[in-house]
Amino acid sequence: MPIVAIAVVLLCIALIALALFQLALILGAPFGRFAWGGSDRVLPAKRRVASAGAIVLYTIFAVVFILQAGPLPALLVTILAWVIVAYLAFGTVMNALSRSPQERLTMTPVSALLTVLGVVVILG
Template structure:
């Protein structure tokens, strides 16, 4: 179960990374992200999108290791802790998306982040 959850989590993170890359490239999808205030993101939010892509990759890597799909680095003691940090980050993401002033962001990103939270919980508790 944890392995399937980690794979689905990674696929969803990959899709979000593609979305963030589109925002960086200037796609007019900003109403789905960063509070929805800009159709095309300004420079500072494009930098935020680049950081988000890096975090998504790191999160997927950690949960894949936690699920046993990737060989962990030599010291594995931090992987369990890191998976709980990811859970906290996603829980905060649920709240932030749910209170967004952007209706498109609330309607699309909130359920998506809830799904990611549930998948990460399955992996973290396995």
């Protein structure tokens, strides 16, 4: 299996895992220390709405990278993929700066991995 195919599969698995994590937060799971700055054990309503938005974004990210990994990605898809990689890189920095030790220790490496996988898919 080519490296790009492996990278896009791993990227999609990670995005699905993050979407399931966000869904758990929406449903009231006490994992809030791992997300959104870590200030809440259980997310309040506004942050649950943000978690729903994150699920939508993760879905869009997966679709863009699947299209990017295809045989002839369109220029727009490549541009969107680079924008997503920039967003993920920014998220890595923000997670690394989080006040929550749980968020720093778990989400920083996840964001960094997603960033690297995204670059692999784009350059592949």
